[in-house]
Amino acid sequence: MTGLAMQTVLYLGLELFCFCLAAHIVIWRVFRPRKQIVLLTLIFTFGPSLMLGIVVLASRIDLSSCGLALLLHLALAAVYINLYTLVAGFSPSIGILERVDESMPRGLQRNELAPPWFNDENLSGARRENLLSSGLVYESGGLLLLSPRGLLVSRIFLTFRRFLGLPDVAKG
């Protein structure tokens, strides 16, 4: 691995990410997909395979450089997909702070903090619907219960939190 290869690795990794990001923007502007995170993951997983194939065939970049470039791309893609959940959903914390920001320098009283879209439908209702449609929970006898998939996901988070010494359930 030479210095020149590291320069190639860095630029190739960034190019792969920009290529997938551009594809994502074009697709989203044409139509808004229903399962956005699934399609986003597919774009950022299969997009680089296509581009790397062309790059390897058209140039003399070795496979180890491609592997390192792919690692950079995947790390950036993970960042973007995580950030995208903020773009697609609406953060209650940001909603409160935007409202406080608009009121500055006067500030707000506690009963004025909630933005107009703060209602049960947009808060717990929307989340409950998302969990039901993604198959993580199901309804039976008027109760919401964890599906096997939901059980797996919640156990992973529980293990993660216990390893860090955090309480099992955060305040949310």
Added chain:
Amino acid sequence: MKNSTALAAILTGAPVGLFVAHAVVSRILRYCGYGSVPPQVVGLATAAAGNLPVVFLAWEAALKSSAGNSIDAFYGIAYVLLTYNACCYGYFCVLNLSETSLHVNILMRLLTGGGTRPEQLAHMYGVEEMISARIDRMIALGQLQEKGGRYFLGNGTLVLVGRVINLWRRILRLPLAPG
């Protein structure tokens, strides 16, 4: 071991190292009486401190032998810093998800408390409960300040994040408000 393999191993192993270091730092802080420090702050500080050992390891194991001049070294270190910090951000997102996401919170309550009626959930995550849970955290993180019963903006980082998110929503033609 090839240089590229060593570099890949260091960078893919870094998030695991960060996870372990974060757990150790959290416990030390709790032992020293600083248990109230938000986990996000502890995680970010641990990740930032990890830059030095990761760059050192990458330099010793892979970059030193291949970098012919300072330009080569620059590209190598830039690659390591970018990849490591992107991995750290991914880790931070998982941590933040486990702390603040309502989806995860509902799943965790169902796991620890068993089945719940949708009405109970609506009560648990009602507007007032949501605001109460967030106010303490935002004050602890310096995002919000309370003086004489009124709430003021602390550091404006999250508001700036909100503006960038709205700009990105416009680029992707996504709605700017729910509903």
